[in-house]
Amino acid sequence: MPAETIARAGEGVEASLRACDQRRFRDAKYTSSEQRPSTGHDMQKGRFTEVEFLNGFVVNEGRTLGIACPVNAALTHIFKRVDLGELKPDPKHINELRLN
Known part of the structure; x- marks a missing residue:
């Protein structure tokens, strides 16, 4: 396309x-x-994801340019918590991306 x-x-x-x-x-x-996307495989296998280097990068670049990237920031936060073992991988976390 x-x-x-x-x-x-x-x-x-x-x-x-x-x-x-x-x-x-x-x-x-x-x-x-x-x-599953590679991030899904990482989560299923208990491996650290690359989300901080992908979505986190978008957040940091946005900050540099003065552009808010709230969905990328929320997604990065959720994945970091999963990576650190504070949250178990679960599709219900998608609800945390609702920003309104």
């Missing part, structure tokens, strides 16, 4: 949103409920 289509979808352009949704639904038939 062209990067321009993805960028326009991020801006809320209806045609681009539809194109992204169609692609996502079409590609969904090639996935399995057993698939």
Whole structure:
């Protein structure tokens, strides 16, 4: 999918949103409920994740530019707590990303 289509979808352009949704639904038939991103594998195996170096990097760069990145900051905080053993990996932690 062209990067321009993805960028326009991020801006809320209806045609681009539809194109992204169609692609996502079409590609969904090639996935399995057993698939996990590498971070999910790390969490399942009790290994430290790279979230601080990914989402944490976004937070730090945003801070440098004067741009708040609250979702990335919340996500980094949750993962750090899991990495430190303060939280057990659990999908319910996604609720902590609600910022309103």
